[in-house]
Amino acid sequence: MIKTDHLCKRYQSVTAVEDVTFEVRPGEVLGFLGPNGAGKTTTMRMLAGFVAPTSGRASLFGHDVEAEPLAARQSLGYLPEGAPSYGEMRVNAFLAFIADLRGLEGARKRARMHHVIERLQLDSVLDRPIETLSKGFRRRVGLAQAIIHDPPALILDEPTDGLDPNQKHEVRTLINEMAREKIIVISTHILEEVDAVCTRAIIIARGRIVADDTPVQLAARSRYYNAVSLQLETAEQLAEARAAVEALPTVAQVEVSERDARLTALPRAGATILQAISDLSRSRGLKLKELHLESGRLDEVFRTITA
Amino acid sequence: MRNVGLILRRELASYFATPLAYVFILIFLVLANAFTFYLGDFYQRGQADLKPFFAFHPWLYLFLIPALSMRLWAEERKSGTIELLMTLPVRTWEAVLGKYLAAWLFTGVALALTFPIWITVNYLGSPDNGVIFASYLGSLLLAGGFLAVGSCMSALTRSQVVAFILGVVACFVLLLAGYPMVIDAFQGWAPQVLVSAIASLSFLAHFQSITRGVLEARDVLYFVMLIAFFLFTTTVALDLRKAE
Numbered sequence: 001m002i003k004t005d006h007l008c009k010r011y012q013s014v015t016a017v018e019d020v021t022f023e024v025r026p027g028e029v030l031g032f033l034g035p036n037g038a039g040k041t042t043t044m045r046m047l048a049g050f051v052a053p054t055s056g057r058a059s060l061f062g063h064d065v066e067a068e069p070l071a072a073r074q075s076l077g078y079l080p081e082g083a084p085s086y087g088e089m090r091v092n093a094f095l096a097f098i099a100d101l102r103g104l105e106g107a108r109k110r111a112r113m114h115h116v117i118e119r120l121q122l123d124s125v126l127d128r129p130i131e132t133l134s135k136g137f138r139r140r141v142g143l144a145q146a147i148i149h150d151p152p153a154l155i156l157d158e159p160t161d162g163l164d165p166n167q168k169h170e171v172r173t174l175i176n177e178m179a180r181e182k183i184i185v186i187s188t189h190i191l192e193e194v195d196a197v198c199t200r201a202i203i204i205a206r207g208r209i210v211a212d213d214t215p216v217q218l219a220a221r222s223r224y225y226n227a228v229s230l231q232l233e234t235a236e237q238l239a240e241a242r243a244a245v246e247a248l249p250t251v252a253q254v255e256v257s258e259r260d261a262r263l264t265a266l267p268r269a270g271a272t273i274l275q276a277i278s279d280l281s282r283s284r285g286l287k288l289k290e291l292h293l294e295s296g297r298l299d300e301v302f303r304t305i306t307a
Numbered sequence: 308m309r310n311v312g313l314i315l316r317r318e319l320a321s322y323f324a325t326p327l328a329y330v331f332i333l334i335f336l337v338l339a340n341a342f343t344f345y346l347g348d349f350y351q352r353g354q355a356d357l358k359p360f361f362a363f364h365p366w367l368y369l370f371l372i373p374a375l376s377m378r379l380w381a382e383e384r385k386s387g388t389i390e391l392l393m394t395l396p397v398r399t400w401e402a403v404l405g406k407y408l409a410a411w412l413f414t415g416v417a418l419a420l421t422f423p424i425w426i427t428v429n430y431l432g433s434p435d436n437g438v439i440f441a442s443y444l445g446s447l448l449l450a451g452g453f454l455a456v457g458s459c460m461s462a463l464t465r466s467q468v469v470a471f472i473l474g475v476v477a478c479f480v481l482l483l484a485g486y487p488m489v490i491d492a493f494q495g496w497a498p499q500v501l502v503s504a505i506a507s508l509s510f511l512a513h514f515q516s517i518t519r520g521v522l523e524a525r526d527v528l529y530f531v532m533l534i535a536f537f538l539f540t541t542t543v544a545l546d547l548r549k550a551e
Contacts, residue, residue, distance in 0.1 A: 045390070048390075048394040049393075049394055050390050050393055050394050050549055051549070070396045070398070073394060073395065073396045074396045076394075078394045080387060080390040080391055080394070081387075081390075082387055084386055084387030084388045084390060084391050085388065085391065086317070086321065086386075086388055087386065088321050088324040088325050089317070089320075089321065089324070093317075093320070097313065097317050098395070100313045101310060101313055101314075101395045101396065101397055102395070102396070103396070129324070145391075
């Protein structure tokens with residue numbers, strides 16, 4: 001279990017992290033969201049024992065990161081921001097070095113190296129110095145070193161930054177596979193990633209936790225939650241459709257996009273409007289291209305609570 | 308101790324993975340020999356010893372050792388690998404010692420590669436090889452002292468250039484601690500105890516006492532304690548401000 005208790009970090013006059021308290025249990029994938037400079041990286045660094053908190057405590061599986069740093073670090077795999085590694089080293093030698101420092105030996109070391117090399121598809125670059133690799137490969141080398149000792153907890157600072165869509169998908173699949181028995185904390189500012197891998201999201205702004213919920217519940221805070229979006233065949237019927245939808249008592253507001261002949265109807269609090277709009281479009285003879293129910297927009301929630 | 312060995316090995320391998328090692332050794336050998344033959348009048352003196360060879364080592368080290376030690380921690384900070392290393396299950400002192408020993412071992416290799424001059428002097432005459440052995444040891448200790456100072460300066464900054472300049476200045480002050488240039492700055496206002504304490508810290512005095520062929524425990528102890536002190540300071544400096 002990862003636990004933080006009123007964690008604070010101040011630099012002279014600047015407060016980077018303020019009163020952050022949360023717990024993460026095995027099986028949870030926690031996504032850390034927040035604008036740049038909100039305190040995500042500082043919080044992760046405190047968990048990894050790289051930055052000492054000004055006040056408060058953090059512990060991994062009962063080991064305080066400050067009082068028992070070695071025990072805490074042994075149970076953790078950590079990918080620092082930017083995936084730093086020794087550029088002049090070859091991938092093979094680098095992974096062997098990390099495995100050695102993690103205390104892996106003999107057959108177990110060989111098996112784990114083989115596993116991570118295969119899992120992150122590093123076969124083709126094993127003999128190349130890391131500094132000659134593309135950004136995507138370097139990130140994968142960073143992920144490989146983080147999971148080489150099969151740790152029960154993983155902290156990954158922007159694990160998919162700089163990867164192409166295929167590689168992003170690969171990394172997300174990897175995270176989902178490991179998610180069952182591990183604790184995983186990732187930071188990201190890609191909101192689709194939260195839907196793809198996280199079971200829980202914490203949003204941080206100006207060093208404080210401003211939301212802590214499941215991605216579905218977070219999206220439900222959106223004013224677009226249960227909104228109905230319909231797209232017409234042509235823009236000609238747009239004005240008529242708008243007037244009709246606005247007249248419905250359960251609709252609070254209508255947004256129109258002329259460009260793609262789209263109309264989004266926002267419901268009054270607690271109301272469901274899909275059926276009413278569906279009936280309406282049939283009786284009015286609207287030519288629909290598309291009609292769907294929105295489950296809320298995470299990016300809109302994100303903007304609202306971090307602005 | 309296992310971690311110290313692992314870090315030492317990685318570090319040493321990284322020296323030879325870049326041109327750094329070869330450039331350093333080449334320049335060290337060229338300068339050491341040039342000083343000996345041109346400035347030291349190796350032949351004209353007509354004496355079978357290596358005095359002119361060792362006499363220039365402190366001045367050679369003054370610039371070459373900080374050039375080697377400047378990257379020890381400044382580079383780790385700059386590239387961010389310090390975050391990787393310091394979040395592995397490794398104690399700070401293990402990393403400090405491993406990296407330091409790698410650098411020292413490397414200067415030892417460079418120093419050992421000056422062996423042709425030892426062969427030459429033995430071919431030309433019959434020198435006191437005991438003095439030569441003590442001098443080599445003294446030179447290695449001196450390099451170790453400089454490296455420890457440089458390691459500490461490197462831990463204070465993320466800029467290698469700053470680490471180099473701080474290293475040269477700190478080494479220069481320690482080198483000449485017993486000489487008027489440094490002592491005069493303290494004489495007059497500082498208590499006499501402090502002035503004589505500073506004077507006794509001189510690298511040069513202890514080095515010269517060893518190269519005369521008298522390998523005294525107090526000179527060796529001086530270097531060992533100095534190295535221990537600066538490595539301890541490096542560890543404290545890193546622990547206090549790892550992330551900055």
